[in-house]
Amino acid sequence: MEEQAKLVEVKDLVQKFLLKRVLDGISFNLLSGEALGIFGLRGSGKTALLHILAGVERFSSGQVEVLGCDIRKDQSFKQGIGLVTQEPSLFQDLNVLENLDFIASLKNAGPPDIERVILQLELKDYLRYPVNSLEAGVYQRLSLACAILNSPRLLILDEVIKDIDIYSRHLILQGLEPFLASGGGVICGFSNIEMSAYFNHVAWLEKRQMEILSSGEARDKWIQLLESFKKPGDWDAE
Numbered sequence: 001m002e003e004q005a006k007l008v009e010v011k012d013l014v015q016k017f018l019l020k021r022v023l024d025g026i027s028f029n030l031l032s033g034e035a036l037g038i039f040g041l042r043g044s045g046k047t048a049l050l051h052i053l054a055g056v057e058r059f060s061s062g063q064v065e066v067l068g069c070d071i072r073k074d075q076s077f078k079q080g081i082g083l084v085t086q087e088p089s090l091f092q093d094l095n096v097l098e099n100l101d102f103i104a105s106l107k108n109a110g111p112p113d114i115e116r117v118i119l120q121l122e123l124k125d126y127l128r129y130p131v132n133s134l135e136a137g138v139y140q141r142l143s144l145a146c147a148i149l150n151s152p153r154l155l156i157l158d159e160v161i162k163d164i165d166i167y168s169r170h171l172i173l174q175g176l177e178p179f180l181a182s183g184g185g186v187i188c189g190f191s192n193i194e195m196s197a198y199f200n201h202v203a204w205l206e207k208r209q210m211e212i213l214s215s216g217e218a219r220d221k222w223i224q225l226l227e228s229f230k231k232p233g234d235w236d237a238e
């Protein structure tokens, strides 16, 4: 059997904001064909980690390799990733097609790529809609469409299917299957434990540390956590 390529390798990652440690000695790998879900309570560091992997935030110490690049020294991995951030990141003043056109030009993608993503995420009926008029599910379909215009090898997704309609969720998840089967990798932050089943592994972030679990183990841990909560303040990460 062909050996799976290592898409992400993280060793001893530390992230501090001012003097506060948010991630403390995190290590994990992602192989091609794998989907890793990053799970944690509010403020546990999911977004901080995803932004480091996408190269949009610096980190305090440790080693991070993405698509074979030491990301502190070599930024070329950015051409091979697709990012969907938790905060809306599309151009609000442009319509759907204008967003696709503009982002395609930034990513050196061409008309066939635009056609491909419109088809995959069923955006044809929305092309002239202003982005700020889209319902959440269609907005996320467009966000993912923009992220995959450059046919990335690694997708970094932050809460991409949170609070969206079931059909959009289906379209997004269905699109990930052939992507993974062809050797892509997905890292996805999520906060609804029900979504664990969609990932090969769940990276549980708590108290600045990471634990890699199966989806079943993550659900069990969630049930134990719920049972241990006694007062509302316990919902905070620290």
Ligand SMILES: Nc1ncnc2c1ncn2[C@@H]1O[C@H](COP(=O)(O)OP(=O)(O)OP(=O)(O)O)[C@@H](O)[C@H]1O
Pocket: 017, 018, 022, 040, 041, 042, 043, 044, 045, 046, 047, 048, 049, 086, 191
């Ligand atoms: N740029 C920043 N400057 C200072 N503190 C930050 C910064 N980014 C994140 N933090 C802090 O780091 C911690 C982790 O935040 P992060 O947004 O990564 O958590 P999260 O798990 O994604 O939370 P949520 O589920 O609410 O999105 C929080 O305490 C947050 O306030």
